[in-house]
Amino acid sequence: MSSTDRETFLNLSVTTLVVFVDDTGHEHFADYNHPVYGLGGCATLGCHLEAMIRRPWKAVRQAVVGNPDAILHAAKFDASRENIGVVVNFFRTQPFARIAAICSHTTGFIGIEPPDRQPLRSVSLAFMKRIEHIAKWTAFTNMAIVFESSDRANSLIEEEFANSKFTLDGQPVPIEFYFMPKSTGEPALEVSDFIMHAVGRQVRHRIKGRNGFVPDFRAVFHNVDDRLASFIDITDVVCEPTKQSGQHA
Template sequence: MNELIFETEKGQFPLSEQTFVVVLDDTGHEQFQDPNYRVFGLGGCAFLAKDYLRLIEKPWNYMCEHYFAEEERPLHATDIRFSSEQMGALKHFFEKFEFFRIATTTSYKVDSEVDERLIDIVGASLLQRIVDVAKWADFDRMFIIFESSDRIESKVMRSLSGKKVTKGAREIEIELAVMPKSTSFPALEVADFIAHTAGTQTRSRNEGEAKIRADFDIIFRSIDGRLVSFMEITKACEAGNA
């Protein structure tokens, strides 16, 4: 494979093998409007373009065809009542295929002492999560895809735009694009499951559950720790005032 081509709302983007691709989704609402899910977060998967077919597209599509054939795609984690067989298939996928997973969440309980909008705080934290895992990858370009959303797309893109990452002696500008979920792009479906799982773990903790949820354990804790970066923001304050 010489390049990977993604179809986004801005057209086609050909990506070289060494492009570090990050695919993101959101979970919850930034103003905590759902009384049953007073959480907000951003999360998703990341991989080198050369590994996409092997780590994401082929195994995810295989799993969907064999274990989720009756579910309409694109898959949404919130819409499915999982059977034990489906949970086993998801466990196999997330434990066997070693792509990067990142997420930042917060909740209505956040103690914020700063003027920044919460979505900008979450976006800044997510960028640090991306940098945290990207240091283990050999890349020459970084490309972030976010699921298109009338409500939140512009806010998330603003929080991520104009940023650069350092790789050795180079500064690499982060490129951004959005993609509609209707494409059933496998990486967006995977990002949905990762973001949702991070959000439900935060909700469970807020409700007094001390133990780690099984789905969170599978996605975030069952693989090499270098592939994972997760943060729940419980307090936001100016530097030096923590």
């Protein structure tokens, strides 16, 4: 995998399917208050990245904090009614794909080795399946997957995805992986942060025994074309070739 600073190394063609990825939780469920681990984010073709994600998200920044270049964090977001409305409108009107796979301390793992890799391994496989779901509706020639850089997790992510392959109509698709720091201010990474914040809240909602969907999750994954949304909350994993079950949006 390569490290990239958005402008120098991330060279996308108009037919590149680019996927920006953030995580939520900890791969060992180390956070007692947030016992989940998930990967997810947003995707679009290179030719649509500016129009569908970058420019509209800069307009969100402008509306929320008065600066189109300010970096937003979902966990520190000023959730006033007006600000929430701006973000909800962004997710409901921009036709980019949004995907996520997540598990929690309540997920059952059978046959996944080594045990300390169960969450990451299961989520990484399920995440690639989410990409398959949205990719089958998209005409693309190659793929770029851009992870938000993390000192803790980069080496683990690199190891899990090192042998990932993707085929389209039986033919292999060139795929490149990148790490990009949050400090670049890449709007698509911020959008992925907001997506995964909503996903984490939804799973905590489920763990507490509550029904239905939390509002920010609905804003991200509902009221959008089904071809643009793919989510799984993994409840059980059995090590028979990629057999998984869970709650889908």
